[in-house]
Amino acid sequence: MLLEKKEKKLMDVVYGLASKSTNGSILVTSQELLEQISYKTDFRESDVEVNLNRLSLDNYCTYKKAKRSNGDSVYLITLKDNGISYFRDKQTNRKKMITRIVITILIAALSFSMKSILSLIFG
Numbered sequence: 001m002l003l004e005k006k007e008k009k010l011m012d013v014v015y016g017l018a019s020k021s022t023n024g025s026i027l028v029t030s031q032e033l034l035e036q037i038s039y040k041t042d043f044r045e046s047d048v049e050v051n052l053n054r055l056s057l058d059n060y061c062t063y064k065k066a067k068r069s070n071g072d073s074v075y076l077i078t079l080k081d082n083g084i085s086y087f088r089d090k091q092t093n094r095k096k097m098i099t100r101i102v103i104t105i106l107i108a109a110l111s112f113s114m115k116s117i118l119s120l121i122f123g
Contacts, residue, residue, distance in 0.1 A: 003058070009037050010051045011060060014077055015086050018061075024079035029072055048075075058082065 003011060013036040017026045030048040037043045052063045052075065060083040064076045082089075 004054075006041065006043055006047055007051050007054055007058075009041050009043060010048070011055060011083070011086055013037060014055070014061060015079070015083065018077060018079045018083070019087070024084060026077050027074055028077065029074055033075075052077070055083070060086065 010033065013033055014026070016036070017028060018024050030045050033048055034043065034045060049065070052061070055061050056063060059080050061080055062078050066074050066076065068074055079086075
């Protein structure tokens with residue numbers, strides 16, 4: 001899962017909306033997607049289609065763009081295999097990261113203890 005920051009934010013929103021449906025598909029406008037993304041992220045309406053295309057290339061989802069009768073653009077987004085397992089992969093990566101941090105802290109503590117013991121023995 002090597003997604004960029006904007007792709008992760010968009011995938012979080014898409015997964016959150018699509019996982020509620022039975023078939024993993026949603027019909028959503030770019031404005032509805034932008035409303036779900038935090039204002040702290042510099043995410044513009046022009047970034048939506050670019051990032052959807054990237055997610056599509058990475059096999060997370062497929063999307064089709066259509067126009068409503070009033071002229072608004074609508075996306076039909078369907079989750080693919082990587083998109084369906086996105087949340088599970090995210091949780092697994094988080095657990096791996098926590099495990100690595102804990103192991104690093106334990107090794108540092110063990111190294112410090114060994115240094116202290118050796119300095120007491122050899123003066």
